Amino acid sequence: MAKVVIVGAGFAGLAAMSTLSDAGVDVTLVDRHNFATFQPLLYQVATAGLNPGDVAFPVRTLLRKRKGVTFRQGILSGIDTAANEIALVDGGRIPYDYLVLAMGATTNFFNVPGAEENCHAIYTLDEALAVRNKVFSLFERAASRGSRDNTLTTVVIGGGATGVEMAGALAELKLRAFRTDYPALDPAQARVILIEAQDRLLGAFSPELSKYASAELKGRGVEVYLNTTVEGVTPEGVQLKDGNFIDSRLVIWSAGVGVAKQFAELGLPQHRNGRFEVGEDLRVKGYDNIFAVGDVAGGILGEGQLLPQLAQPAIQTGSCAAESIKSLLNGGITKNFHYKDKGTMATIGRNAAVAELTGGMKLTGTTAWVAWLALHLMTLLGVRNRLSVLLNWSWHYISWGRGPRVILGG
Ligand SMILES: Cc1cc2nc3c(=O)[nH]c(=O)nc-3n(C[C@H](O)[C@H](O)[C@H](O)COP(=O)(O)OP(=O)(O)OC[C@H]3O[C@@H](n4cnc5c(N)ncnc54)[C@H](O)[C@@H]3O)c2cc1C
Numbered sequence: 586m587a588k589v590v591i592v593g594a595g596f597a598g599l600a601a602m603s604t605l606s607d608a609g610v611d612v613t614l615v616d617r618h619n620f621a622t623f624q625p626l627l628y629q630v631a632t633a634g635l636n637p638g639d640v641a642f643p644v645r646t647l648l649r650k651r652k653g654v655t656f657r658q659g660i661l662s663g664i665d666t667a668a669n670e671i672a673l674v675d676g677g678r679i680p681y682d683y684l685v686l687a688m689g690a691t692t693n694f695f696n697v698p699g700a701e702e703n704c705h706a707i708y709t710l711d712e713a714l715a716v717r718n719k720v721f722s723l724f725e726r727a728a729s730r731g732s733r734d735n736t737l738t739t740v741v742i743g744g745g746a747t748g749v750e751m752a753g754a755l756a757e758l759k760l761r762a763f764r765t766d767y768p769a770l771d772p773a774q775a776r777v778i779l780i781e782a783q784d785r786l787l788g789a790f791s792p793e794l795s796k797y798a799s800a801e802l803k804g805r806g807v808e809v810y811l812n813t814t815v816e817g818v819t820p821e822g823v824q825l826k827d828g829n830f831i832d833s834r835l836v837i838w839s840a841g842v843g844v845a846k847q848f849a850e851l852g853l854p855q856h857r858n859g860r861f862e863v864g865e866d867l868r869v870k871g872y873d874n875i876f877a878v879g880d881v882a883g884g885i886l887g888e889g890q891l892l893p894q895l896a897q898p899a900i901q902t903g904s905c906a907a908e909s910i911k912s913l914l915n916g917g918i919t920k921n922f923h924y925k926d927k928g929t930m931a932t933i934g935r936n937a938a939v940a941e942l943t944g945g946m947k948l949t950g951t952t953a954w955v956a957w958l959a960l961h962l963m964t965l966l967g968v969r970n971r972l973s974v975l976l977n978w979s980w981h982y983i984s985w986g987r988g989p990r991v992i993l994g995g
Pocket residue numbers: 592593594595596597598615616617618620621622623624625626627628659660661662687688689690707708746747878879880881894895896897899930931
C-alpha cells in the first residue's frame with residue numbers, strides 16, 4: 586500500500602488527511618503536538634475569554650473513525666529525498682511515497698532589535714497562556730502594590746487582524762476585570778496601545794473598514810498609533826523611531842508572519858520569506874513526490890502574489906494536494922490549484938466586527954460580529970469544543986466578560 590506522510594496537523598494537514606483517509610492509502614500524520622490548535626481564537630485564550638482546551642483538539646480523537654491513518658507525535662528535522670524518508674528530532678525515521686509538508690507559519694520579528702527577546706507572540710497555545718499569565722500577574726502585582734506607574738500599559742505591535750482582535754479584547758478585559766476583580770485599580774492606568782507602521786489598520790481590508798475598526802477601537806479606549814515605526818523593544822518598553830519611548834512590561838508582537846528558520850535546513854527551495862517554492866500543482870519545485878500546503882507554502886495567487894496565510898487557503902491547498910496524490914496513485918496527473926476566495930473577517934469586540942465577502946459585500950457592527958461568531962463556531966473542531974465555546978461566549982456576553990482569569994504555573 587502506498588505510504589503518504591503528512592507533517593503538520595493544522596488546517597492544511599487535516600484537510601489533506603481527511604481527503605486521503607479511506608482512500609486505500611497508508612497515511613501517517615506527524616505533529617510536534619498531540620493536538621490541533623485553532624489559531625484564530627488563541628487571542629481569546631490570551632485574554633481569558635476561552636479555556637485552552639476549547640481551542641485544542643486531540644489528534645487521536647480526530648482519527649478514531651479515519652481508516653488507514655495513524656498518528657506519530659514528533660518534530661520534523663530532516664528529509665532524505667534520495668531514500669524518501671523523513672527524520673524526526675527523536676531519531677525516528679518514516680518512509681514515504683508521497684510527502685505533504687504542512688508545518689504552518691510562525692512569528693516574524695523582522696530583525697527589530699530586542700523584539701524576539703522581549704515581545705510575546707500568540708502563535709501557539711503555550712504563547713497564548715504566557716500572555717494570559719503575564720496580564721494577570723501584572724494586574725495582581727499592581728493590586729498588591731497599589732501601583733501608580735506605567736507597568737499596566739500593554740503595547741500591541743501590528744495593526745492587522747490579529748493585532749486589532751488582541752487590542753480590542755485587551756481593552757474589554759481591563760474594563761470589565763477592573764470593575765469586578767480589581768476595583769482598587771484605575772482602568773486609565775492600563776493603557777492599551779496599538780501600533781501600526783502603515784497609515785491604516787487592517788491593510789488587507791478596504792479603507793472604509795479600516796476607518797470603522799480604528800473608530801471602534803478608539804471608542805473602547807485603545808490608543809491607535811498609525812504611521813509609527815518600532816525601532817526596538819527592551820524589557821522596559823518600546824522604542825519608537827520618532828524618538829518616543831513607551832514604558833510597558835507587556836508587548837505583544839503581531840506584526841509579521843514568517844516560517845521557522847530551521848526549515849531552511851530541509852534543503853528545499855524557499856522564497857525570500859521562507860515559504861517553500863511550489864509549482865501550480867503545489868509540488869515543491871524540483872520534487873515530484875513532495876507537496877507543500879498551507880502557511881508554509883508559497884502557493885501563487887496570481888501576478889507574482891503569494892496566497893494569503895489564512896485558514897481557507899490552507900484548507901483548500903491541503904485538499905488539492907491530497908486529490909493530486911490520489912490521482913497519481915491511480916495513474917492520473919496532478920491538479921493545479923485555484924483559490925476560491927470566500928472573504929475575510931476580523932472582530933474588534935462585543936457587537937463589532939468587519940467582514941469583506943466575495944463580490945465586494947462589506948459588513949460591520951453586530952451583523953458582522955454575529956457572522957464572525959457563527960463562522961468560528963462552525964469551523965472549530967469537535968462538538969464538545971463547539972458547545973464549550975458557545976457556552977463561554979454566552980456566559981461572557983451575559984456576565985460582561987468573566988472568563989478563566991487564572992494564572993497557571995509558577
Ligand atoms: C493569532 C492568530 C489568529 C488568526 N486568525 C485568523 C482568522 O481569523 N482567520 C483566518 O483565516 N486565519 C487566521 N489565522 C491564520 C490561520 O490560523 C493560519 O493561516 C492557519 O492556521 C494555517 O494553517 P496551516 O495548516 O498551514 O498551519 P497551522 O494551522 O499553523 O498548523 C501547522 C501544524 O504543524 C505543526 N508543526 C510545526 N512545525 C512542526 C515540525 N517541525 N514538526 C512537526 N509538526 C510541526 C504545528 O504544531 C501545527 O499543528 C490566525 C493565525 C493566528 C496565529
